[in-house]
Amino acid sequence: MLSNEFMVFAGTSNIPLAEKIVESIGIELGKLELKRFSDGEIWVKYSENIRGREVFIVQSTNPPADNLIELLIMIDAAKRASAKRITAIIPYFGYARQDRKDQPRVAITAKLMANLITEAGADRVMTMDLHASQIQGFFDVPVDHLYGSSILLNYLNNLSSNLAVVSPDVGGIKIARAYAKMLHSGLIVIDKRRPKQNLAEVMNIIGEVEGKDILLVDDLIDTAGTFVGAAKALKNKGANKIFGAVTHPILSGPAFDRLNEGDIDKIFVTDTISFNESASNRIIKISAAPLFGEAIKRTFNNESISSLFNIDKG
Secondary structure: OHHHOEEEEEOOOOHHHHHHHHHHHOOOOOOEEEEEOOOOOEEEEEOOOOOOOEEEEEOOOOOOOHHHHHHHHHHHHHHHOOOOEEEEEEOOOOOOOOOOOOOOOOOOHHHHHHHHHHHHOOOEEEEEOOOOHHHHHHOOOOEEEEOOHHHHHHHOOOOOOOEEEEEOOHHHHHHHHHHHHHHOOEEEEEEEEEEEOOEEEEEEEEOOOOOOEEEEEEEEEOOOHHHHHHHHHHHHOOOOOEEEEEEEEOOOOOHHHHHHHOOOOEEEEEOOOOOOHHHOOOEEEEOOHHHHHHHHHHHHOOOOOHHHOOOOOO
């Protein structure tokens, strides 16, 4: 039995996703005691013997910081319990937007997060749609990088016969090109300027928009300012229906209000981050659990994970 050879445990950041992952594998979630003292301090104990076993820990590291601390403590506890190999399954890798020094006297926080996870004792990391692919190089352990587009494309193929894929900024051209190629559609780019964090200003639209149905694609959606601003600019240029496809639904601050009042008809997201689904009927959630489940099995069996994807990311 697979459950006798490896075990999957979950922190509290996204238990529903972890439960779906083990269900797709055909095993049960490992038993774990996770408590908080009255001052908020976190305490972890594995309730089962994990000596000599492969351990997979499912935990996204989006804020609050407790999510990251939980992961680090779970890794350390597994290491001290003599687990054979520890793989951190991080569906959404938080702080990935701080991946470089874009101004003086700031931290490269994504590198700091990678260092913490590695030093805690993770032997391997599995994640999905990093904000910048080069973040894989921040880790001193192997990283398996999964693509959310392989899930979302199954729901987008019959979206429209007159579709154009749009990158909301020049940084997303690579992923937009991949979607456009797989959907056999045109590619449009929005050149925008960001005066400060969480504030985007649309500048120029490059490509033919009028009369097109639009698919806006990105790796994450936070306050939805970029998405809604892009949708408005596209509508003003004559776009018909506007859809979105995003891997990580951070959806903080005014995001739901903006999406409910904006020009986006439907937005497809995965469940890498837990969110209030009842807050908007325009959001369609698609589970990433089967993909993570298959990747876990392949990791354990030392099989190829890259063969799961046939999307050209070049």
